[in-house]
Amino acid sequence: MAELKYLKIYSAETDICTLCGTCRTVCPVFLEEGIESSSTRGRISLINGVITDKLNITNDLSEKLQACMNCRKCIEVCPANVNFTDLIIAAKADIHLNNKKYFKVVFLKYLFNSNPTISNFSHKFLRTIRKFLYKKKTDVRSLIGKLIFKLLRLPSTFIIPALPERFFFGMKSRHELVGEQKKRVALFLGCGGKYNYPQSSDHLINILRKSGIEVLIPANQVCCGSPLLDNGNVKLAKSNALKNLKIFNNIQDISAVLVQCSSCSYMLKHQYNNFLGVGKFKTPVVDIMEFIKNEDIDLSPRYTSKVSCHVMLRNHNDINKDNFINDTVSSVYSENFIGDISDDKCCGASELYKTGNYATRKIITHSFLEKYIKKDVGYIACTSFACIHKINEEASLQNKDLKAVSITDIFEV
Ligand code: SF4
Ligand code: SF4
Incomplete structure (x- = not known):
């Protein structure tokens, strides 16, 4: 029998599900594929099969669970309030425990590491590799790219996210506070804001600083851990969470930790304390939209x-x-x-x-x-x-x- 460290905690959620099927009306994967195992209810049944030892953790089962897109639409309509968010993470975590060779988790482990030096190096490495896989400054694959995609069995139209020449902390321009300081906040960048879209983070800081908001950006902050948790690596997600909590909780006199990405925001606001159980931020975590609106x-x-x-x-x-x-x-x-x-x-x-x-x-x-x-x-x-x-x-x-x-x-x- 497979080791079920996390599903042991969340197994009651599968009993709460009444199998009413309301979730099938909103689950985008089910609406597209139309088969039971692609629905929330179907995934819950698969998880239940693993818990009751009727099903083994196979690659096929793992793929069915990984196909969930975390949109959480099902949770919004579920009349029984099944905690599907944590149940599916628990299932993925147990899959990870029982199937450690899962290639993608190894790749993510370096990219989203809790050590910023490893994470920076991995992103630089990926940026270099990407240059060989695509024709210069385009999303059109080179011959090598086509070959590698074939070898790794990657979808031919999948585009590896672009990585700019300078990541956030390598960008030269930094904007100064304009006028009198109205508020002091810290910004959580997220990997997207740090590596893939640093110009967006820079633009946001410019908007805030020109409005008298002092923005602190801790240089040693790391990935929120969401990509790790979503792929079942609870241990690494926890170490990212602990690192970020320590860094941001040590900053004095800030009124908020601002977040520009919804996935990071959910992780920081809810999952650090709920699923990972590592605690909360001592200052409120605020989505950038709410902040801009509230500060007028x-x-x-x-x-x-x-x-x-x-x-x-x-x-x-x-x-x-x-x-x-x-x-x-x-x-x-x-x-x-x-x-x-x-x-x-x-x-x-x-x-x-x-x-x-x-x-x-x-x-x-x-x-x-x-x-x-x-x-x-x-x-x-x-x-x-x-x-x-x-x-x-x-x-x-x-x-x-x-x-x-x-x-x-x-x-x-
Ligand atoms: S809506 Fe909720 S209770 Fe109904 S089948 Fe889906 S998960 Fe189960
Ligand atoms: S969170 Fe997963 S199961 Fe729920 S609606 Fe979205 S894709 Fe479907």
């Missing part, structure tokens, strides 16, 4: 084309949609803001380097994008770096002149 920061539009939004995990991160999207973005962009037309649907992203369940996710992103293309949207303002990458990947494959950007990128400084 003066904003102006950066783009002249039509803008829409895609806010991930808003119901799980206590983000008041009406406050920020329908109020702030709408008033800044007036007739060029066409509302949030995603209808709260998942864009198919899940995480930055996820290649599993690619075919289904690609179809989901394709149909997600259709609405925006029909409405002639120029920019989709996103709250998660993974969504930005996934949407841009599909737009680029379709040759569409539409760009996903970070939610604060749409404002002029």
Whole structure:
């Protein structure tokens, strides 16, 4: 029998499920694939099979569970309040314990390491490798790229997230505080904001500092641990969490820890204390949208084309949609803001380097994008770096002149 260290704790959740099937009406994977094992209910049944020793942990079972995109739509509609978020993490953690050779977890272990030197080196290494896999400054694979993709059995249309020449702490320009200091906050960058989209973090800091907000950016902060936890590596996720808690809790006189990515935000706000049990931040963790709205920061539009939004995990991160999207973005962009037309649907992203369940996710992103293309949207303002990458990947494959950007990128400084 497989060792079930984590499922032992969460096994009661499978008994709570009444098998009503309400979750099937919202689960994007089920809606696309139409088979029971692709639904929340189906995954719960698979997990129950493992707990009751009727099923073994096989690669097939592992793939079915990994195909969940963490959109948490099922949780919003579940009448029995099944804690599916923690149940699926527990299942992935036990899969990890019983299947340590899982290649992707090894790759993630270095990329999102709790030692910033290892993490920096791994990102630099990936940046170098990427140069061989793609033609110069494009997302078109080179001959070597095609070969490697084939050898690793990666989906041919998957685009490895680009990594700029300078990561956040290597960027030269830093903006000074303008005027009188109104507030003092610390910024949690996340890997997306540190490595993949440092210019977005820089832009955000510029907006805040020009508005009298002093922003501290601890240089030794590490990945929130979400990609590690999502792939079942609880031990490493814990060590990232402990490191970040120590760093941010040691900063004196800040009123908030600001976060620009929804996935990081959920991890910091909830999972550090809930699943990992390592404690809380002593200052409130605040999503950047809420902060900008509450501080009444003066904003102006950066783009002249039509803008829409895609806010991930808003119901799980206590983000008041009406406050920020329908109020702030709408008033800044007036007739060029066409509302949030995603209808709260998942864009198919899940995480930055996820290649599993690619075919289904690609179809989901394709149909997600259709609405925006029909409405002639120029920019989709996103709250998660993974969504930005996934949407841009599909737009680029379709040759569409539409760009996903970070939610604060749409404002002029
Ligand atoms: S909605 Fe909740 S109770 Fe119903 S089948 Fe899905 S997980 Fe189970
Ligand atoms: S989190 Fe999303 S993808 Fe996963 S089972 Fe729930 S609805 Fe489906």
